[in-house]
Amino acid sequence: MNVAPRSPILDRRALGRALSRAADAALADILATPRDESRHLARRIGVTGPPGAGKSTLIAALARHRLARAGQVAIVAIDPTSPKTGGSILGDRIRMDGLVDDPRVFIRSLASRSATDGLADNLPEILGVFDDFGFDEIILETVGVGQAEFAVRDLVDVELLVLSPGAGDQIQAMKAGILETADIFVINKADQPDAAKVEAELKATLALTAPGEPPPVLRVRADAGENIAALDAAIEHAAEHQAAHGPDARRRRVRQRVRGLVWRQLTAVLARLPQEALDQPLPALYAAVLAGLAAGPAG
Amino acid sequence: MSDTLETPAVPTTLLKGKRILVAKPGLDGHDVGAKVIALALRDAGAEVIYTGLRKSPGFIARVAVDEDVDAVGLSILSGSHKELVADSIAALAQEGASAIPVFVGGTIPAEDVAMLLDLGVKAVFTADMKLDDVIAEVAAGLRGQPT
Ligand code: B12
Numbered sequence A: 001m002n003v004a005p006r007s008p009i010l011d012r013r014a015l016g017r018a019l020s021r022a023a024d025a026a027l028a029d030i031l032a033t034p035r036d037e038s039r040h041l042a043r044r045i046g047v048t049g050p051p052g053a054g055k056s057t058l059i060a061a062l063a064r065h066r067l068a069r070a071g072q073v074a075i076v077a078i079d080p081t082s083p084k085t086g087g088s089i090l091g092d093r094i095r096m097d098g099l100v101d102d103p104r105v106f107i108r109s110l111a112s113r114s115a116t117d118g119l120a121d122n123l124p125e126i127l128g129v130f131d132d133f134g135f136d137e138i139i140l141e142t143v144g145v146g147q148a149e150f151a152v153r154d155l156v157d158v159e160l161l162v163l164s165p166g167a168g169d170q171i172q173a174m175k176a177g178i179l180e181t182a183d184i185f186v187i188n189k190a191d192q193p194d195a196a197k198v199e200a201e202l203k204a205t206l207a208l209t210a211p212g213e214p215p216p217v218l219r220v221r222a223d224a225g226e227n228i229a230a231l232d233a234a235i236e237h238a239a240e241h242q243a244a245h246g247p248d249a250r251r252r253r254v255r256q257r258v259r260g261l262v263w264r265q266l267t268a269v270l271a272r273l274p275q276e277a278l279d280q281p282l283p284a285l286y287a288a289v290l291a292g293l294a295a296g297p298a299g
Numbered sequence B: 001m002s003d004t005l006e007t008p009a010v011p012t013t014l015l016k017g018k019r020i021l022v023a024k025p026g027l028d029g030h031d032v033g034a035k036v037i038a039l040a041l042r043d044a045g046a047e048v049i050y051t052g053l054r055k056s057p058g059f060i061a062r063v064a065v066d067e068d069v070d071a072v073g074l075s076i077l078s079g080s081h082k083e084l085v086a087d088s089i090a091a092l093a094q095e096g097a098s099a100i101p102v103f104v105g106g107t108i109p110a111e112d113v114a115m116l117l118d119l120g121v122k123a124v125f126t127a128d129m130k131l132d133d134v135i136a137e138v139a140a141g142l143r144g145q146p147t
């Protein structure tokens, strides 16, 4: 399926339905009909960072700039699923209201479901649907991260880490994790008094953790669109260095895909485990779980 | 996925895996009911998207289609429910999404309910109903829907 770039999205209903099928696909179905990895690939921009940092607001502002470069832009925003009820409130798109009337933008909200890595079940399959529909770019908002979830790295071409004033302590906690993987650092809420301080702290931490050329750090104000043009340019620059279509990027994506599938299967195996099984010695339990994994997806 | 074929309906999983849009069409600023319902649907296992206040029927239909929701719930306390429901249903049809069931809640006088049902609304809810019953009826309305 090859939709001409710089045109409105033709069949939104079909796309919406295809995304649901990908999101709900059982493991066995995914394995039975593996996607072709060598087709058109949309550039992927990952946006991660703590809850409330302004990721959704930033994406809304950024999308306007990206649209000047790309024909069709998809936004995929993930919110956490309650482990207790399985329910969720998908609240990111409420910050993106202004984009709904643009025929070149498609916003899709996802619940994380069983995923606990800041992403969502079947995310690689879901993103692949946008590839099929000829999108040029996907902006992906992760669940607000703690400190360890950097799985998004393998799934995107350019990774943005968004921080905001008041996140000073978080920077300390983060330094071993996503601080090492992000391509661009965004200090949002530049209108707030501590923005300069957070930037200084971040730069000091980065100097310690990432030797060599320091990654770009940009101070922006997402809710007023300030300095978003500079961020847009930085993304373009980073993407050029990423060789998004090379074999490395493809392999990274495949690695994350298989990791996601095994994780889902592991979650299912653990959920099916009878209580008594947890009383056996660790080596036996471990072997039982591995056997469950090897047995393959159930339905 | 139908891995829970005929398991008895446990309240917390009544709406598991269902995607529901809670929308506020028109100009009314009463959002307490919409938020109460959004949380109740979530607690019943649904994935809930809330539009926020003052959205046009066209906006609501676009979001419903992009998000491919299993149901649209309109919350209306302005008294303009007849026009807003008719327009929202027409907007869904224009987007090729007539198959998405529509529910309505808010200050709907009893004498207007039949008219809304005639427009194609699945069920109408008011504040005097028990929340559990509302959720159960939404779930019943979704059962047997083509997915
Ligand atoms: C609180 C209230 C306000 C608050 C609203 C605060 C807020 N952020 O929501 C304030 C003070 C701001 C307000 C203002 C006004 N209000 Co007022 N307000 C009320 C009041 C007293 C209660 C509404 C409420 O929150 N109920 C509690 C919630 C939980 O109930 P609910 O919304 O009905 O929702 C339940 C069900 O209906 C159902 N449901 C609702 N939506 C949905 C959706 C789905 C999908 C489902 C399944 C179920 C469902 O489930 C919910 C839970 O049980 C009602 C009177 C009343 N008793 O309804 C008047 C009322 C709604 N207001 C009214 C009016 C006229 C106004 C004003 C125009 C007054 C004025 N002249 O200034 C302004 C307009 C404000 C605006 N911008 O629109 C009228 C509306 C008349 C009409 N419908 O024809 C009412 C009915 C009062 C009256 N009897 O005249 N109001």
Ligand SMILES: Nc1nc2c(ncn2[C@@H]2O[C@H](COP(=O)(O)OP(=O)(O)O)[C@@H](O)[C@H]2O)c(=O)[nH]1
Binding pocket: A049, A050, A051, A052, A053, A054, A055, A056, A057, A058, A092, A095, A144, A188, A189, A190, A191, A192, A220, A221, A222, A223, A224
């Ligand atoms: N002061 C200020 N507030 C902002 C800015 N950007 C976003 N916000 C607010 O920060 C809050 C969280 O934003 P949101 O985009 O939902 O954050 P997310 O949880 O990271 O997606 C909202 O109330 C926004 O309006 C900004 O540049 N300055």
Ligand SMILES: [Mg+2]
Binding pocket: A055, A056, A057, A091, A092, A141
């Ligand atoms: Mg967000």
